Structure formats: structure tokens, C-alpha cells
Amino acid sequence: MTGHDVPPPRREVRFLLGDEAVAVAPTDPTRTLLDFLREDRRLVGTKEGCAEGDCGACTVAVGRARGVVVAYEAMDSCILPLAALDGLHVLTIEHVGGADGAMHPVQAAMVARHGSQCGFCTPGIVMSLYAQWRGGGATDEAAVEDALAGNLCRCTGYAPIVAAAMDAAAAPKAADPRGARVAEVAARLAALDDGAPLEIAAGGRTLHAPVDLDGLAALCIANPDAVLIAGATDVGLRLTKALQRPAVAILLGRVRGLDAIEDLGGEIRLGAGVTIARAREVLGALDPQIDEWLRRFGGAQVRNAGTVGGNVANGSPIGDLPPLLIALGATLRLRRGDEVRAMPLEDFFVAYGKQDRRPGEFVLDVIARKPGPHTLFHASKVTKRFDEDISTLAGAFRLDLGADGRVEEARLAFGGMAGTPKRASAAERALVGRPFDGDAAEAAVRALDFAPLDDHRASARYRALVAANLLRRFAREVAHGPARVAGRLAEDAHA
Numbered sequence: 058m059t060g061h062d063v064p065p066p067r068r069e070v071r072f073l074l075g076d077e078a079v080a081v082a083p084t085d086p087t088r089t090l091l092d093f094l095r096e097d098r099r100l101v102g103t104k105e106g107c108a109e110g111d112c113g114a115c116t117v118a119v120g121r122a123r124g125v126v127v128a129y130e131a132m133d134s135c136i137l138p139l140a141a142l143d144g145l146h147v148l149t150i151e152h153v154g155g156a157d158g159a160m161h162p163v164q165a166a167m168v169a170r171h172g173s174q175c176g177f178c179t180p181g182i183v184m185s186l187y188a189q190w191r192g193g194g195a196t197d198e199a200a201v202e203d204a205l206a207g208n209l210c211r212c213t214g215y216a217p218i219v220a221a222a223m224d225a226a227a228a229p230k231a232a233d234p235r236g237a238r239v240a241e242v243a244a245r246l247a248a249l250d251d252g253a254p255l256e257i258a259a260g261g262r263t264l265h266a267p268v269d270l271d272g273l274a275a276l277c278i279a280n281p282d283a284v285l286i287a288g289a290t291d292v293g294l295r296l297t298k299a300l301q302r303p304a305v306a307i308l309l310g311r312v313r314g315l316d317a318i319e320d321l322g323g324e325i326r327l328g329a330g331v332t333i334a335r336a337r338e339v340l341g342a343l344d345p346q347i348d349e350w351l352r353r354f355g356g357a358q359v360r361n362a363g364t365v366g367g368n369v370a371n372g373s374p375i376g377d378l379p380p381l382l383i384a385l386g387a388t389l390r391l392r393r394g395d396e397v398r399a400m401p402l403e404d405f406f407v408a409y410g411k412q413d414r415r416p417g418e419f420v421l422d423v424i425a426r427k428p429g430p431h432t433l434f435h436a437s438k439v440t441k442r443f444d445e446d447i448s449t450l451a452g453a454f455r456l457d458l459g460a461d462g463r464v465e466e467a468r469l470a471f472g473g474m475a476g477t478p479k480r481a482s483a484a485e486r487a488l489v490g491r492p493f494d495g496d497a498a499e500a501a502v503r504a505l506d507f508a509p510l511d512d513h514r515a516s517a518r519y520r521a522l523v524a525a526n527l528l529r530r531f532a533r534e535v536a537h538g539p540a541r542v543a544g545r546l547a548e549d550a551h552a
């Protein structure tokens with residue numbers, strides 16, 4: 058469908074809630090799913106804990122039709138705009154059991170294993186485990202822990218919950234009260250897809266949800282001050298915590314093609330709308346340390362909603378993708394109207410809170426260079442808390458070697474070492490033209506000329522020390538083989 062045969066905008070959001078077809082024109086264009094569930098529908102099983110995507114008490118399962126099946130993902134309803142659910146299936150804790158009151162295997166196992174004490178976290182935990190169960194179930198305890206990294210429980214402790222998930226994984230698929238109706242749900246979702254953009258106007262404010270890139274480009278030009286909303290894992294907090302109410306918001310989640318992933322041979326193109334979960338699949342396949350880093354990007358709910366474009370456009374000095382992508386030699390492409398301009402990703406980050414994005418422009422995609430057979434690579438995310446924590450400091454290093462084994466090109470990218478994600482240019486120069494060994498790493502360490510952040514996460518001195526240690530660790534890995542024990546890098550970097 059081209060920009061010319063897009064249907065006129067629809068003024069209501071349509072989705073499936075359990076078995077019910079919902080059509081709603083929100084009175085607040087950026088109303089969250091959680092407020093809709095609890096206040097409008099009195100579905101109060103879904104809890105509000107933090108209202109900032111951190112605790113998982115508000116977790117729901119969101120399903121997308123994939124042909125005749127429906128793929129469910131856990132998401133935090135507290136920061137998810139209702140309009141983002143258009144065309145999707147929403148399941149809350151009220152919907153997972155049978156009409157006859159039969160419990161889902163995850164619920165039954167939680168009861169049998171005493172997986173709930175005060176119960177406040179329990180609906181969210183059940184929904185995270187439910188989404189995992191629908192996706193094939195837990196394969197081992199590590200997979201359960203991963204699924205639960207975005208769910209906080211203050212009183213039960215996780216051991217009985219993990220045991221319940223493992224029990225539930227062994228239950229037959231036929232035990233799912235909804236299992237037999239997947240094709241019916243997929244058909245109902247397909248019928249909702251009318252290809253129409255959304256235009257939700259209320260209280261003098263408007264939310265647009267275009268369906269194609271031309272429509273998005275036109276809206277961005279017409280509304281240069283509009284707030285773009287992708288996965289809302291950053292913007293959502295401005296709505297719930299800062300109580301911001303943008304006059305015009307543009308939702309990106311329905312734009313066809315913005316979530317495309319393309320293998321270009323030596324490069325990978327990631328559309329701005331690609332979620333972190335999907336980016337992890339392709340970038341993680343390039344190197345196990347990238348996979349481990351992205352496994353620790355938020356919790357599952359955040360990775361299922363948050364996007365590549367949001368992480369880059371946000372411009373945080375401690376965002377996870379920028380250092381990784383800068384080390385991979387990524388090119389950023391921005392679009393304004395019909396014009397597309399490209400730049401090395403590092404050039405986008407001008408200063409703290411300032412990016413090279415012009416009015417009416419949006420992030421289109423990033424194109425990353427795959428490591429080659431003569432590439433040495435290292436990536437470490439260092440955090441205070443192991444799971445679901447933003448980086449204190451992060452380093453991603455790429456060295457491309459010539460036929461003589463000497464460094465031809467060095468890319469040392471850091472997060473948390475300055476007001477922006479940044480390359481260590483002097484340290485890179487210190488490495489070029491020599492083999493990468495312990496001495497070379499020390500030369501690079503001496504050339505590190507950052508003024509690291511000094512804040513509540515860590516002192517500048519700590520960051521400088523850890524940055525140096527990451528380079529030393531990289532040299533040790535190269536000398537002694539890939540010492541890539543998942544989950545150990547952060548602790549080792551403290552040594």
C-alpha cells in the first residue's frame with residue numbers, strides 16, 4: 058500500500074481484550090493501558106507498583122498474529138499507551154484461566170509451590186511466566202530467571218516461583234484453557250487490521266499513529282514539536298512520573314517497514330522500530346558478549362517494547378546500544394520529508410542531552426558492520442545490580458587486524474565515561490599499527506582521556522579504573538582465549 062491509498066484515519070483504538078473486541082476512543086490520547094484496565098474496566102488484578110516499568114506488577118501478555126498463530130510477549134502496562142495495542146491481543150491475569158474457573162498450569166504450579174505470599178507481585182509474575190509458557194515454556198532455571206528479571210517480589214523469594222515455572226513447563230499444552238483457540242484469535246486479529254492510521258484527539262491534544270513511512274515523514278514535518286513514541290519505555294515515564302501531556306504525539310509502532318531487519322552481507326540494517334528483543338537475536342548472534350549484554354538490557358518487558366530507534370534517539374550517555382553500535386562501526390540514517398541523511402553514529406551525540414536531529418526528522422535505521430574473521434571484539438556492561446539495571450559504565454571494543462596481525466582499525470566505544478556515548482580516540486590511535494597484547498592495552502589505558510560521569514551510580518574515579526580494567530581484560534581474553542563466562546564480566550571488571 059502506498060501513501061496514496063492509505064484509508065482515512067480511524068478515531069478509535071481496536072483490540073482484543075481476553076475474548077472481547079474493544080473499540081475505544083480514549084479521553085486522554087496518551088492514556089496508559091494500565092489506567093484503562095484498572096479504572097475503565099475494573100480489571101484490578103493487574104497492579105500498579107512503580108508506574109515506571111521497573112517492578113513488573115503491571116505485566117500483561119500482548120499477542121500479535123503471525124499467520125495462524127499468535128505470539129505473546131510480556132509487557133509493562135503502566136507505561137504502554139493504550140493506542141499502542143491497536144490490532145493486538147491483551148491478556149491480563151483475569152483471562153488466563155478457564156471459563157469454568159480452571160487454573161492455567163502456571164497458576165496451579167504457583168499455588169502448589171507456595172509461590173505467593175502477600176500476592177502483590179503475583180499477577181505480574183504469573184503473566185511473565187504465562188507469556189514464556191505460551192512461547193514454548195522454560196527450558197531451564199536460567200531461562201525462568203531471565204523471564205522474571207523484570208518482576209520484583211519483596212516477600213516470597215524467588216526459589217518457589219522458579220520451581221513453579223519449571224513444574225508448569227512440564228505441563229501438557231492441552232492444559233491451557235486458551236490453547237485450542239489460537240487460530241480463532243489469529244483470525245480475529247487479522248480482521249482488525251484495516252490498514253488505517255489512527256488519529257485520537259481529545260482535550261485539545263492529538264495522537265497520530267501512521268501506518269507507513271511516507272505518512273510518518275509528513276506528520277513529522279507538519280508537527281516538528283511532536284513527541285515521537287516508539288516502545289514508550291522512556292517516554293512512558295514522562296507521562297506517568299512527570300505527568301507530561303504532549304499536545305501532539307506520534308506513535309511509531311504501526312509504521313510498516315520501520316521494524317525491518319535486513320542482512321546486507323557484511324552489514325546488518327536494523328530499522329528504528331526493531332525491538333531490543335529482536336535486535337538481541339541478530340546482534341547477539343555476532344558475538345556471545347553482545348548477547349549477554351543485551352540479555353541484561355532491562356527486563357523482558359522492557360526489551361519486548363523498547364526499540365533501537367528509541368535507545369539511540371534518547372541520547373542517554375548510559376544507553377546500551379550506542380557504545381555497542383559505535384564499536385560495530387554503525388551508520389545512523391535519519392529521514393526528514395523525502396530526504397535521508399547518514400552519519401557515523403558517534404557524530405549524532407553532540408553533547409549531554411543534545412543530538413544532531415533536526416526539526417521534523419526521525420531516526421530511520423542503523424547499519425552495523427559485522428565483525429570479520431580478523432576482528433577482535435569485546436563488550437562489557439557494568440552495573441550496580443546484575444539484572445534489570447542501567448549501565449554504570451559500558452565498553453565495546455572492536456579491533457580489525459591486518460594480514461600481519463597488527464591493528465589496522467580500532468574502535469573503542471564507552472558509555473558512562475562522558476556526557477555522551479563516546480569513542481576513546483587517543484586510545485584508539487595508541488593501538489593502531491601494533492599487535493594487540495598487554496603492552497598495547499597499557500598504552501591505550503595511558504591514552505584514555507575521558508572526564509567520566511561522577512554521579513549516584515559511581516564516582517568518576519571508579520569509572521576511570523573500570524574502563525582501564527576492561528581494556529586489560531580484553532587483552533587477557535585475546536592472549537588466553539575467549540574467557541567469556543556469561544555473567545562474570547561485570548564482577549571481574551571490579552577486580
Ligand SMILES: Cc1cc2nc3c(=O)[nH]c(=O)nc-3n(C[C@H](O)[C@H](O)[C@H](O)COP(=O)(O)OP(=O)(O)OC[C@H]3O[C@@H](n4cnc5c(N)ncnc54)[C@H](O)[C@@H]3O)c2cc1C
Pocket residue numbers: 109110111284285286287288289290291292293309329330333353354355356359362363364365366367368369370371375376377378418419420421445446447448
Ligand atoms: C525498567 C527500565 C529498564 C531499562 N533498562 C535499560 C537498559 O538496561 N539499557 C538501556 O539502554 N536502556 C534501558 N532503559 C531505557 C529504555 O528502555 C531504552 O532507552 C529504550 O531503548 C527506549 O526505546 P523506546 O522505543 O521505548 O523509546 P521511547 O520511550 O518510545 O522514546 C525514547 C526517546 O526517543 C524518541 N524516539 C523514539 N523513536 C524515535 C525515532 N525513530 N526517531 C526519533 N526519535 C525517536 C522519543 O521521542 C523519545 O524522546 C530502561 C527503561 C526502563 C523503564
Ligand code: FES
Pocket residue numbers: 104105106107108109110111112113114115116133134135136
Ligand atoms: S507498575 Fe511497576 S512496572 Fe508497571
Ligand code: FES
Pocket residue numbers: 172173174175176177178179209210211212213
Ligand atoms: S508475594 Fe509479596 S511482593 Fe511478591
